[in-house]
Amino acid sequence: MMKTHAGSWLESCLIFQHVNAWALAPAIEPFATSALIPHDHPAARLSPMHIGHHALANRVFAAPMAGVTDRPFRVLCKRLGAGYAVSEMVTSRPELRDSLKTSRRANHEGEAAPIAVQIAGTDAAMMAEAARYNVARGAQIIDINMGCPAKKVCNKWAGSALMQDEPLAVSIAAAVVEACAPHGVPVTLKMRTGWAAGQRNAPTLARAFEAVGVQMLTVHGRTREQGYSGRAEYDTIAEVKRSVGIPVVANGDIDSPQQAQRVLASTGADAVMIGRAAQGRPWIFREVAHFLATGQLLAPPLVVEVHRLLLDHLQDHYGLYGHHAGVRSARKHVAWYVHGLPGGDALRRDINTIDDADQQWLAVHHYFKELAQEMDRMPAAAVPVANEELGRETIA
Numbered sequence: 012m013m014k015t016h017a018g019s020w021l022e023s024c025l026i027f028q029h030v031n032a033w034a035l036a037p038a039i040e041p042f043a044t045s046a047l048i049p050h051d052h053p054a055a056r057l058s059p060m061h062i063g064h065h066a067l068a069n070r071v072f073a074a075p076m077a078g079v080t081d082r083p084f085r086v087l088c089k090r091l092g093a094g095y096a097v098s099e100m101v102t103s104r105p106e107l108r109d110s111l112k113t114s115r116r117a118n119h120e121g122e123a124a125p126i127a128v129q130i131a132g133t134d135a136a137m138m139a140e141a142a143r144y145n146v147a148r149g150a151q152i153i154d155i156n157m158g159c160p161a162k163k164v165c166n167k168w169a170g171s172a173l174m175q176d177e178p179l180a181v182s183i184a185a186a187v188v189e190a191c192a193p194h195g196v197p198v199t200l201k202m203r204t205g206w207a208a209g210q211r212n213a214p215t216l217a218r219a220f221e222a223v224g225v226q227m228l229t230v231h232g233r234t235r236e237q238g239y240s241g242r243a244e245y246d247t248i249a250e251v252k253r254s255v256g257i258p259v260v261a262n263g264d265i266d267s268p269q270q271a272q273r274v275l276a277s278t279g280a281d282a283v284m285i286g287r288a289a290q291g292r293p294w295i296f297r298e299v300a301h302f303l304a305t306g307q308l309l310a311p312p313l314v315v316e317v318h319r320l321l322l323d324h325l326q327d328h329y330g331l332y333g334h335h336a337g338v339r340s341a342r343k344h345v346a347w348y349v350h351g352l353p354g355g356d357a358l359r360r361d362i363n364t365i366d367d368a369d370q371q372w373l374a375v376h377h378y379f380k381e382l383a384q385e386m387d388r389m390p391a392a393a394v395p396v397a398n399e400e401l402g403r404e405t406i407a
């Protein structure tokens with residue numbers, strides 16, 4: 012028994028190292044076998060995880076965030092250790108398919124498999140059609156959004172509002188599963204714990220979703236009523252995990268390797284999903300994955316590494332949005348990267364007045380060149396990010 016656990020754990024380490032070796036910064040402590048996690052520790056479940064036939068690199072996932080986790084950011088997160096990343100939600104409404112926003116969201120060029128597309132909508136037939144449409148354009152996993160609290164979505168009974176209408180929610184899941192089955196494409200679903208405090212029906216819904224063929228569930232530990240306020244709770248996620256046999260992913264307020272480990276331990280979940288803590292800090296995925304695999308903390312990245320990866324991120328961002336739109340939509344990313352750093356506020360103010368992509372890129376370049384004279388590594392602890400984007404999820 013012991014051997015099996017140890018074997019699968021070591022096997023997962025080897026896979027982890029193979030997939031992510033180049034992405035790892037030096038550990039704070041040298042690797043020591045005595046620090047290996049015991050076989051009965053939650054991280055010992057780090058054997059390779061699958062969604063359908065897709066093997067994932069690890070169990071630390073990037074959360075879908077509309078307006079944030081576009082293709083350039085997802086590519087970066089995967090390069091920096093995320094085992095899986097879901098696209099920003101795309102609408103199921105066919106009349107919006109050709110909009111610039113939707114076509115950008117459908118861009119997966121250069122993204123490592125599996126390509127997971129999240130769809131949102133309120134009509135089962137339309138959602139099934141949207142699934143077929145996205146599968147025909149390369150989606151390898153379809154994720155259904157039942158977690159978004161945005162008014163624009165909820166007024167149309169999409170997103171987390173669907174959790175209030177269980178028969179409709181289940182009929183949507185069933186229709187999407189049926190549409191994807193002939194293509195061998197697994198369907199997953201992301202939801203909240205329920206509509207409001209007295210209505211935490213995620214466990215009931217989870218059983219119904221599993222029964223119609225959904226293959227993985229992600230639960231954000233807040234109700235729709237909470238929006239993003241308060242703290243995520245994990246008891247309902249634990250109850251969901253106990254209620255189903257399919258993998259369950261825990262999400263909400265996971266912002267450090269230690270917190271990821273605590274959430275895995277308290278929920279029994281199969282994986283963690285990280286959203287806001289990755290804004291301006293996409294290397295959090297390798298930090299968490301490394302800690303779960305070895306029990307050791309990685310050193311924060313070198314300033315020169317972040318310098319290089321942010322400049323690459325900006326280039327990729329301009330490539331997707333064009334220089335005119337890209338210079339504006341890149342501002343929030345730059346602000347997140349430099350939040351709490353010496354001179355970061357001044358750079359953010361400058362960036363907000365610069366309308367030329369080349370100048371923006373150069374301003375960032377000069378800033379990090381100077382920062383590297385002052386400090387070798389980025390700050391160790393996560394700096395809380397004031398998130399102006401919260402609640403501004405948009406669907407299209």
Ligand SMILES: Cc1cc2nc3c(=O)[nH]c(=O)nc-3n(C[C@H](O)[C@H](O)[C@H](O)COP(=O)(O)O)c2cc1C
Pocket residue numbers: 074075076077078079098099100129156157158159201231262263264265284285286287288400401402403404
């Ligand atoms: C700006 C923003 C956009 C989001 N967009 C989506 C989305 O498109 N689809 C979705 O399922 N959840 C979306 N979410 C919710 C996140 O995926 C995640 O569930 C939530 O932020 C909690 O995780 P965190 O505490 O790690 O950020 C969004 C969240 C934010 C902050």
